[in-house]
Amino acid sequence: MAGATTARRGPSGRAGKGDKGAGAPGPPRPPKSPKGTGPRWSGRPRRVRLLVSLAAAALLAAGGTWALYGSSWLRVEKVTASGTEVLTPEQVLSAAAVPVGAPLVSVDTDEIADRVRARLSRIDSVDVVRAWPHGIGLKVTERKPVLLIKKGADFIEVDATGVRFDTVAKAPVGVPLLELAADRSPSARRFDEERLLREAVGIAGSLPDAVAKETLQVKVRSFDSVVLELTKGRTAVWGSGELGEAKGRALTALLKAAPKADHFDVSVPTAPAVSGS
Numbered sequence: 299m300a301g302a303t304t305a306r307r308g309p310s311g312r313a314g315k316g317d318k319g320a321g322a323p324g325p326p327r328p329p330k331s332p333k334g335t336g337p338r339w340s341g342r343p344r345r346v347r348l349l350v351s352l353a354a355a356a357l358l359a360a361g362g363t364w365a366l367y368g369s370s371w372l373r374v375e376k377v378t379a380s381g382t383e384v385l386t387p388e389q390v391l392s393a394a395a396v397p398v399g400a401p402l403v404s405v406d407t408d409e410i411a412d413r414v415r416a417r418l419s420r421i422d423s424v425d426v427v428r429a430w431p432h433g434i435g436l437k438v439t440e441r442k443p444v445l446l447i448k449k450g451a452d453f454i455e456v457d458a459t460g461v462r463f464d465t466v467a468k469a470p471v472g473v474p475l476l477e478l479a480a481d482r483s484p485s486a487r488r489f490d491e492e493r494l495l496r497e498a499v500g501i502a503g504s505l506p507d508a509v510a511k512e513t514l515q516v517k518v519r520s521f522d523s524v525v526l527e528l529t530k531g532r533t534a535v536w537g538s539g540e541l542g543e544a545k546g547r548a549l550t551a552l553l554k555a556a557p558k559a560d561h562f563d564v565s566v567p568t569a570p571a572v573s574g575s
Contacts, residue, residue, distance in 0.1 A: 372402045375432040383440050385420055393417035394426075396434050405434060414438065419463045444503040445516060446475045447495075458503035460496050472510070474502055474526075477517045489521045497521060497539045504542040508550045509534075530560075537565030544568075 374397065379390035393414045396405065407426035414424045414436065425437040441463045443455035455464045455473070469475070476498050478491060489497075498516045501524055505513060515527035522538035526549075534549055544567035552562050552572055560574035 372431050374398050374400050374402055374405060374434055376429075377434045377436070378429075379436045379438065381438040381440070385418065385438075385440060389418065390414060390421075390436055390438055394436055402428055402430065402432065402434075407434075410434075410436070422457070443470055443473045445499050446470070446473050448475060456495075456499055458499065460499045474510075474513045475515045476502075477515055479517060479519050494518050494521065498524065500539045501536060501542060504546060506546040506550050508553065509546055512553065532560045532562070534562040535565050541567055 377391055377394065377396045377398065379387040379394070382390060394410050395413060396410060405428065407428070410426045411424040415421050420440050421438050422441045423439045427435045427437070429435050441455075441457040441461065443463075444458045445456045446469055447454040447456060447462070449465065452465050452467055453469045453475075454462050455466060455470070456462050456476075476495070478494060478498075498518050502510075502513070502516050509526075512528045512532075513526050514529060517525045517527060519525065524536040524538065526534040526536055528534060536545060545564040548564040548567040548570040549562055552559070552564070552570055556562075556572045559572045561572070563571040563573075
């Protein structure tokens with residue numbers, strides 16, 4: 299048609315550069331970010347918060363360390379000992395040598411326990427605890443003698459594990475005396491004195507309370523010939539250390555059933571015997 303204007307198109311069919319307004323408009327450009335709010339500045343508040351948090355944590359850690367080690371608030375001021383029976387608390391405290399005035403957190407509790415056991419052989423175990431804010435507590439357990447060995451005018455105390463832990467001038471009440479009389483025994487070469495001592499300790503340590511309080515002496519003639527010397531001149535043939543629990547029950551029953559008897563035999567606990575009643 300006359301007067302019509304034909305737009306020039308390139309090979310792709312799109313309007314040429316010179317054809318302004320002839321084609322569809324392009325996508326709009328994103329608005330420019332205000333100054334100071336672009337990607338360069340977006341992470342700064344988070345980094346500031348992180349730095350503040352780290353600084354606060356460092357100050358708290360430094361304050362805690364100072365409170366534990368540098369201040370006078372948490373230092374050892376009082377040391378106590380409990381659980382003693384033969385020993386005194388003062389003996390335990392002296393052996394412990396706890397550093398009064400030292401920071402409570404720096405006290406080596408294992409070292410203190412080792413020191414007490416090394417210096418006091420009567421002590422079997424020690425429990426050392428921190429009693430915040432200013433104390434150290436020592437809970438001790440003493441060894442219990444189950445047998446005595448005569449040594450001159452003194453007595454050596456032996457516990458249930460065979461440890462000879464102390465020598466005393468006076469025999470403790472209720473603890474039997476050991477008598478080794480196995481020199482002429484045929485088994486003397488096979489079982490030496492130390493082995494027989496362990497056998498006697500095992501027997502004495504396993505006696506029921508009713509029998510233990512009646513036992514004055516444990517006489518070992520050989521490994522399988524042990525005799526208990528009881529109160530009132532009575533005796534009890536025990537035999538070897540085997541079946542100790544059953545023998546203890548049998549002798550307990552015999553002592554009740556025949557209180558006037560003077561000889562008991564529980565070497566075969568299933569067939570105990572009584573005589574002299």
